Amino acid sequence: MEQRNELVVCAGLTKTYGSVKALDHLNLTLGGGRFVGLLGPNGSGKTTLIKLINGLIQPTDGSVLVDGQAPGVHTHSVVSYLPDRGYLNDWMRVSDLIDFFADFYADFDRVKANDMLQSLSINALDRLKTLSKGTKEKVQLILTMSRKAKLFLLDEPIAGVDPAARDYILNTILSNYSEDAAVLLSTHLIADIERVLDEVIFLKNGVMTLHESVDTIREEHGKSVDMLFREVFAC
Amino acid sequence: MQWQLRGDRPIYQQLVEILTEQIVSGQLAAGEKVPAVRELAAQAGVNPNTMQRALADMEREGLMHTNRTSGRYVTEDKEMIDKIREQIASDRIAEFLAGMSQLGFSEQEVFRLLEKRQEEGNQNGTEK
Numbered sequence: 001m002e003q004r005n006e007l008v009v010c011a012g013l014t015k016t017y018g019s020v021k022a023l024d025h026l027n028l029t030l031g032g033g034r035f036v037g038l039l040g041p042n043g044s045g046k047t048t049l050i051k052l053i054n055g056l057i058q059p060t061d062g063s064v065l066v067d068g069q070a071p072g073v074h075t076h077s078v079v080s081y082l083p084d085r086g087y088l089n090d091w092m093r094v095s096d097l098i099d100f101f102a103d104f105y106a107d108f109d110r111v112k113a114n115d116m117l118q119s120l121s122i123n124a125l126d127r128l129k130t131l132s133k134g135t136k137e138k139v140q141l142i143l144t145m146s147r148k149a150k151l152f153l154l155d156e157p158i159a160g161v162d163p164a165a166r167d168y169i170l171n172t173i174l175s176n177y178s179e180d181a182a183v184l185l186s187t188h189l190i191a192d193i194e195r196v197l198d199e200v201i202f203l204k205n206g207v208m209t210l211h212e213s214v215d216t217i218r219e220e221h222g223k224s225v226d227m228l229f230r231e232v233f234a235c
Numbered sequence: 236m237q238w239q240l241r242g243d244r245p246i247y248q249q250l251v252e253i254l255t256e257q258i259v260s261g262q263l264a265a266g267e268k269v270p271a272v273r274e275l276a277a278q279a280g281v282n283p284n285t286m287q288r289a290l291a292d293m294e295r296e297g298l299m300h301t302n303r304t305s306g307r308y309v310t311e312d313k314e315m316i317d318k319i320r321e322q323i324a325s326d327r328i329a330e331f332l333a334g335m336s337q338l339g340f341s342e343q344e345v346f347r348l349l350e351k352r353q354e355e356g357n358q359n360g361t362e363k
Contacts, residue, residue, distance in 0.1 A: 224242030
């Protein structure tokens with residue numbers, strides 16, 4: 001389960017909004033089989049980076065390659081993306097959404113999706129709009145994780161769900177990402193997830209200040225990633 | 236099986252300690268087959284890569300070995316397991332004595348306290 005290939009390569013990746021540099025000359029390589037935490041305070045560029053990798057926005061400068069190609073038709077077929085907000089149609093039933101995803105993505109696994117719905121006691125016949133905020137998030141995450149993708153981009157996937165479901169979801173992500181797939185997950189809830197991460201990236205004002213394995217950080221600093229984060233980003 | 240992880244040290248090191256304790260306590264018996272990496276990782280709630288690293292460490296220390304065709308096993312060397320068990324015990328005792336000395340107890344006083352505890356235990360007919 002070592003690093004095998006270069007799944008994501010960012011070179012001098014820059015995105016500016018007017019005079020604001022959301023992302024500033026980011027150089028980053030992510031390999032397959034890694035579970036990577038993307039950490040940084042609000043407005044540090046986490047969502048911008050995820051959107052650039054997914055091709056939802058275009059870089060102002062520099063480049064990003066996913067599976068050897070610029071974001072486009074091919075990369076969409078190998079990247080499974082969970083946005084930081086709801087985007088699914090409210091009137092649809094959960095079962096409709098499963099059909100929808102199965103039509104859309106060749107790598108979607110219905111059996112897996114239904115298993116996860118069952119484990120979290122979600123009724124597939126419920127309409128999305130009748131579900132609570134946390135349950136909606138669980139549904140979105142289940143749909144995202146039921147693909148056999150090479151790269152999972154998860155933007156704040158666990159913020160809205162309760163701690164028990166959080167554990168289940170993390171275990172689901174862990175057991176579902178195949179050995180050469182990578183997960184890039186942005187979050188503020190570092191303490192909850194650091195034991196499942198291989199490596200972390202710290203973003204500060206659009207600049208990557210750290211890209212290191214969790215155990216190396218603990219070894220070198222004698223503290224958890226959560227503690228280090230609080231120290232580095234102390235207000 | 237308990238997998239309590241602390242924040243201040245590398246996770247793989249803590250996994251090695253927990254696995255070692257499982258072996259010396261007999262939870263994982265000598266010669267027993269070790270569960271698959273992913274299964275152990277799921278139990279502990281950690282990343283499979285981290286568990287893999289811990290298991291590799293266990294092999295390096297000779298407490299586990301991999302059979303090319305049938306998986307990973309706990310060592311059959313009971314002598315080695317006993318030795319490590321005693322090592323852990325003596326580490327714990329040193330730790331305990333250090334704690335007691337911080338409270339101002341000399342080793343002599345600690346022995347007396349332990350003896351007293353044993354006598355009381357015998358009187359109550361319960362040994363702890």
